[in-house]
Amino acid sequence: MAFLELKGIRKSFDGVHALKGVDFTVEEGEVHGLVGENGSGKSTLMKIIAGVYTPDEGETYLDDRLVTDNSPFFSSVSGISVIYQDLSLFPNLTVVENIYMGKLVSDSGKIVNPKKYIQPAIDTLNGLGVAINPYDLVEMLPIAKQQIIAIARALTNKTRLLILDEPTTALTRKEILQLFEILGKLKEKGISFIFISHKLDEVLEICDRVTVLRDGDHIGTEPASSLGIEKIESMMLGKSLTFERKTSSGAKETEVLRLEKLTKKNNFADVSLTLKAGEIVGISGLLGSGRTELALALFGIAPADSGRIFINGRETRIDSVDAAVQRGIAYVPEDRLQQGLVMDHSIGDNIVLATQDDYVRKMRLIDRRAMRVTSERWIRDLGIKTDSAKKSARVLSGGNQQKVVVAKWLAMKPTILILDSPTVGIDVGAKSALYETIRDSARNGMAILMISDEMPELLSNCDRIYVMRNGRMIREFDAQKIGESDLRNALELSGTTSFSGVGV
Helix, strand or coil, X not given: CEEEEEEEEEEEECXXXXXXXXXXXXXXXXXXXXXXXXXXXXXXXXXXXXXXXXXXXXXXXXXXXXXXXXXXXXXXXXXXXXXXXXXXXXXXXXXXXXXXXXXXXXXXXXXXXXXXXXXXHHHHHHHCCCCCCCCCEHHHCCHHHHHHHHHHHHHCCCCCEEEEECCCCXXXXXXXXXXXXXXXXXXXXXXXXXXXXXXXXXXXXXXXXEEEEECCEEEEEEEHHHCCHHHHHHHHHCCCCCCCCCCCCCCCCCEEEEEEEEEECXXXXXXXXXXXXXXXXXXXCCCCCCHHHHHHHHCCCCCCCEEEEEECCEEECCXXXXXXXXXXXXXXXXXXXXXXXCCCCEHHXXXXXXXXXXXXXXXXXXXXXXXXXXXXXXXXXXXXXXXXXXXXXXXXXXXXXXXXXXXXXXXXXXXXXXXXXXXXXXXXXXXXXXXXXXXXXXXXXXXXXXXXXXXXXXXXXXXXXXXXXXXXXXXXXXXXXXXXXXXXXXXXXXXXCCCCCCXX
């Protein structure tokens, strides 16, 4: 029986049609995948189900009853909960306070007493098959446990439908399997899920049915067992899309970067690698392996304590961001919202942010026309979807925001470009465009370090791949000579190697 049914849902914003007559159903005890490119209407549909938005047209049914009160309160009391990407937890509060925050603030007593919820919290977590100290501060816990706490909090609301928005983005494979095991247990109890993700392999792994949206239209709903990744991509894009492996462009002789035993205490130790002009070199490793910390050191945000850095054959010290930029190093961070963009500034201003000095003319006047020409060129070249460079970066989809960050640093014409998880949270179409931009930059002689835990991404774009674990480089592969299983084994099984510790 369908717990939730939406018929002919339409929603527009300022004349832009976000949803165009979408039908959508979720059965009791079902994991239903919802996929589509950024801007396809997934978030709008999710917010209508959660009562945040009211549809312009269409009907919503819960247990075959027409919903007339579309509001967050009604959705909540009807057993619908949403876990967003940021989890919306209180980091400075304990586990039990986060799980039972709703009940704590609604208690009729004058004194808040979280102790009476300790055992219920333990029981809820035990029911999920995990043991977490209810007195621990949430900010001290890894992201995987924080996600479980968010699920536990939702269950205190007698949840019947749980919407998960990109739930596996920051999880290791082991943590993903643990999450899927928890979803399986809850599914057996009749709880339904909407699973929203750009990771199509995981969608096929965990979901019973999959719905595809494109430009606000319902393209189709099919059993996951009848779908493959290529078919979903075709439904999402309206065309077939294939990612071919990058072919080696021949011998690359000019060494641009060399690291010798680079070390930062408690982050990474004795890291050595080389990078040549026109080469794309991947760095992979499980979360906590030290890969992002290495990038931060190379960009001068958190400089290394010891070791040697050579750029174009000359030893140098990178102790600040200015020092890195002066030596031709650019960095596209994993967190584009906090570190990559000034969200309330315009798209154009963000694109020229790293090269503002290039537009200063006589008497310290700024050449606004030249800035506009540059930003418009990059918007065109990278296919950033906007009708004006003057619009705020905040209004762009995740994929287009990432393109703006890439454009900002490509405009600097760097010698070395560091990409940290460049396609996290963006759809397959945006990925394809970014990959082509990255490859074009390498063909033009740029040296690129690509940090990622997406194996197809590394294998199809890189010349060589380094694997990190416990802060150290443990393997180096020729990307042309290995398969996904080789890389997965190196990532997951290399823990048998003995290390003396990070930073010692």
